[in-house]
Amino acid sequence: MLPAAALLLVFLTYPLGLGVWLGFTDARIGRPGIFIGLENYEYLWSDAVFWLSVFNTLLYTISASILKFALGLWLALILNQNLPFKSFFRAIVLLPWVVPTVLSAIAFWWIYDAQFSILSWALQQMGLIDHRINFLGDPTNARASVIAANVWRGIPFVAITLLAGLQTIPQSLYEAATLDGASRWQLFRYVTLPLLTPIIAITMTFSVLFTFTDFQLIYVLTRGGPVNATHLMATLSFQRGISGGQLGEGAAIAVAMIPFLLAAILFSYFGLQRRKWQQGGGD
Amino acid sequence: MKFTRRDVIRTTAGVAAAGALGSRFAGSSAYAQEGLKYKPEEGAKLRLLRWSPFVQGDEDQWLANTKRFTEATGVQVRIDKESWEDIRPKAAVAANVGSGPDLMFVWFDDPHQYPDKLHDVTELGEYLGSKYGGWHEGPKQYATRGGKFLGLPLATIGNAIVYRESWVKEAGFSEFPKDTAGLLELCKALKAKGHPAGFTHGHGVGDGNNYAHWLLWSHGGQMVDESGKVTINSPETLKAIEYAQELYKTFIPGTESWLDVNNNRAFLAGELSVIANGISAYNTAKINKDKDPKLAEMAKDIRTTNLPIGPVGKSVELFQVTTAVIFDYTPYPNAAKAYLQFMFEDPQMPAWITSSAGYCCQTLKAFDNNPVWTADPNNAAYAKASATLRPNGYAGPLGYASAATMADYVLVDMFAKAVTGQATPQEAMEEAEKRANRYYRV
Numbered sequence: 001m002l003p004a005a006a007l008l009l010v011f012l013t014y015p016l017g018l019g020v021w022l023g024f025t026d027a028r029i030g031r032p033g034i035f036i037g038l039e040n041y042e043y044l045w046s047d048a049v050f051w052l053s054v055f056n057t058l059l060y061t062i063s064a065s066i067l068k069f070a071l072g073l074w075l076a077l078i079l080n081q082n083l084p085f086k087s088f089f090r091a092i093v094l095l096p097w098v099v100p101t102v103l104s105a106i107a108f109w110w111i112y113d114a115q116f117s118i119l120s121w122a123l124q125q126m127g128l129i130d131h132r133i134n135f136l137g138d139p140t141n142a143r144a145s146v147i148a149a150n151v152w153r154g155i156p157f158v159a160i161t162l163l164a165g166l167q168t169i170p171q172s173l174y175e176a177a178t179l180d181g182a183s184r185w186q187l188f189r190y191v192t193l194p195l196l197t198p199i200i201a202i203t204m205t206f207s208v209l210f211t212f213t214d215f216q217l218i219y220v221l222t223r224g225g226p227v228n229a230t231h232l233m234a235t236l237s238f239q240r241g242i243s244g245g246q247l248g249e250g251a252a253i254a255v256a257m258i259p260f261l262l263a264a265i266l267f268s269y270f271g272l273q274r275r276k277w278q279q280g281g282g283d
Numbered sequence: 284m285k286f287t288r289r290d291v292i293r294t295t296a297g298v299a300a301a302g303a304l305g306s307r308f309a310g311s312s313a314y315a316q317e318g319l320k321y322k323p324e325e326g327a328k329l330r331l332l333r334w335s336p337f338v339q340g341d342e343d344q345w346l347a348n349t350k351r352f353t354e355a356t357g358v359q360v361r362i363d364k365e366s367w368e369d370i371r372p373k374a375a376v377a378a379n380v381g382s383g384p385d386l387m388f389v390w391f392d393d394p395h396q397y398p399d400k401l402h403d404v405t406e407l408g409e410y411l412g413s414k415y416g417g418w419h420e421g422p423k424q425y426a427t428r429g430g431k432f433l434g435l436p437l438a439t440i441g442n443a444i445v446y447r448e449s450w451v452k453e454a455g456f457s458e459f460p461k462d463t464a465g466l467l468e469l470c471k472a473l474k475a476k477g478h479p480a481g482f483t484h485g486h487g488v489g490d491g492n493n494y495a496h497w498l499l500w501s502h503g504g505q506m507v508d509e510s511g512k513v514t515i516n517s518p519e520t521l522k523a524i525e526y527a528q529e530l531y532k533t534f535i536p537g538t539e540s541w542l543d544v545n546n547n548r549a550f551l552a553g554e555l556s557v558i559a560n561g562i563s564a565y566n567t568a569k570i571n572k573d574k575d576p577k578l579a580e581m582a583k584d585i586r587t588t589n590l591p592i593g594p595v596g597k598s599v600e601l602f603q604v605t606t607a608v609i610f611d612y613t614p615y616p617n618a619a620k621a622y623l624q625f626m627f628e629d630p631q632m633p634a635w636i637t638s639s640a641g642y643c644c645q646t647l648k649a650f651d652n653n654p655v656w657t658a659d660p661n662n663a664a665y666a667k668a669s670a671t672l673r674p675n676g677y678a679g680p681l682g683y684a685s686a687a688t689m690a691d692y693v694l695v696d697m698f699a700k701a702v703t704g705q706a707t708p709q710e711a712m713e714e715a716e717k718r719a720n721r722y723y724r725v
Contacts, residue, residue, distance in 0.1 A: 132536065243375070
């Protein structure tokens with residue numbers, strides 16, 4: 001117990017506590033700073049860029065998580081069937097997850113390039129558009145583009161985890177339901193989904209946490225641009241805290257992420273405690 | 284033996300005169316020279332973190348010079364590279380944590396962000412300045428604070444207009460305009476001919492900041508006054524924004540998202556007629572001309588010139604300044620100073636400037652006449668980058684506030700917001716004022 005407690009203290013509690021403390025100071029790079037109470041938070045409250053980053057983070061997390069869930073579940077259901085070369089396809093699905101984020105971000109950077117986008121080129125060749133799409137220059141396009149890149153990268157995690165969950169569902173349940181005359185939709189609705197719910201809760205909790213705290217993808221693709229339209233709380237925290245040297249303010253932005261993350265964790269925790277979910281029933 | 288500042292000035296006074304005249308101290312070995320000498324600590328090993336080169340000759344020569352230093356002193360120097368935009372956070376972390384490379388090439392106001400964490404190199408800075416005709420004032424300001432050298436001004440990476448001469452002529456201009464009004468007319472004509480210009484409005488650390496500061500300063504605007512009071516909300520800034528809005532209309536689409544490499548890439552692909560950039564864009568075409576006939580043709584057509592003069596009536600530009608710093612935590616400060624001294628002395632420094640092919644501009648005046656600046660007419664626009672630059676945070680002092688304001692893209696975003704129509708010029712100015720006030724702590 002003691003080693004575990006010591007590890008938690010050193011690697012979890014101390015950094016978190018230090019971050020929270022820094023948020024109450026005017027610390028800068030190379031200078032400890034003094035306690036200034038809620039001043040950082042008061043400023044952030046009136047800072048349009050901070051609120052824009054909150055909006056972007058929520059939009060990014062919610063949109064990407066929903067898409068990742070829907071597409072990941074669909075993929076898991078396909079891969080759960082008896083396909084030829086099953087193992088090969090499962091390995092292929094994992095590829096986006098295996099590639100380092102920075103590399104995949106650079107690939108997307110080329111795909112979205114204002115002048116050399118392969119997507120724009122292909123659509124132009126097909127005669128579907130007559131001018132290049134401004135993927136990362138227009139705020140709406142830029143938001144959609146970074147969400148798409150995150151979804152591409154995150155689907156394998158959801159798909160493979162849900163596939164693992166699907167394989168734990170006893171085949172006998174499907175056979176019994178089929179004998180009772182259940183349709184494919186009813187099989188999914190009344191057998192698959194309820195039994196998959198606990199694993200969905202865990203998978204989506206992790207997926208939401210990863211998405212909410214995403215940094216690399218945005219840093220490589222847009223650095224928060226255009227005009228902060230894709231700045232997430234994590235990237236803004238880095239920009240102000242490390243590049244800008246305002247450690248206190250950067251820490252305050254990072255601390256402001258905690259309530260959202262906590263909400264996601266608590267939702268999953270209490271959800272999983274509901275016994276009927278575990279047993280595959282409703283509330 | 285320890286030399287005092289007075290000793291240094293005395294022993295180097297004669298040499299300084301020669302330095303001022305541009306003497307090259309031909310045939311001398313820096314390490315054999317009289318003057319300041321540092322005795323590296325027993326068993327010293329150094330680690331330097333520098334930015335990845337844009338011109339291969341820069342790195343090759345730096346490594347060759349380093350090898351000579353190791354041969355002369357026995358001190359091993361490990362050189363690591365990082366993408367240049369990532370140097371700033373790496374340096375900040377090293378300063379804050381107190382661990383990392385012994386030496387680093389940092390950017391802009393970085394030394395002013397953590398002055399207490401840097402080894403004082405005043406003695407060396409004054410020695411080199413005296414010996415080589417003095418430091419150029421702009422780079423020196425970035426490297427000094429309260430008369431103390433926090434690092435040695437290493438180089439200025441100049442920024443200039445890079446353009447296709449044939450397309451400018453096709454647009455009806457016999458030469459590149461010298462003023463901002465002429466630039467606007469040219470860009471309109473270029474767009475009409477299907478050869479648009481493009482300047483970065485995105486979060487490009489170098490190109491984005493250079494362009495935004497030129498827009499502001501050329502119209503007489505400034506972020507703060509001499510006392511550090513935020514003055515960005517002004518009629519001059521308004522004029523700059525209005526000008527930027529007009530110019531933006533002539534740009535190729537997508538400049539709001541551009542990072543530092545986008546303009547080079549689009550220019551070299553023949554998509555653009557005019558960009559503002561370091562000489563790397565031209566060098567890429569020049570160096571690769573044997574491999575690619577299109578680039579060979581392009582290299583012949585490329586010309587460079589300084590950015591046009593605005594209503595303020597004189598050339599005012601930011602440029603990227605890099606400073607070589609020694610972190611105070613190094614166990615080998617003498618070895619680090621000996622290394623920097625060696626690298627800044629003749630013949631190492633002029634050889635490095637030459638090999639950098641116009642990318643790195645000298646900070647010591649004695650090296651102003653480096654042959655590289657006349658070797659190619661296109662290099663000339665970058666020759667005086669150190670002499671003419673205006674430091675970040677003009678007209679106020681360099682420090683935490685100026686560094687943070689730049690790092691948070693306050694100025695870049697102000698222009699981007701207005702030109703893309705996301706805010707009126709007045710709203711963009713007010714937001715910039717609010718954000719700058721945060722850093723200048725009003």
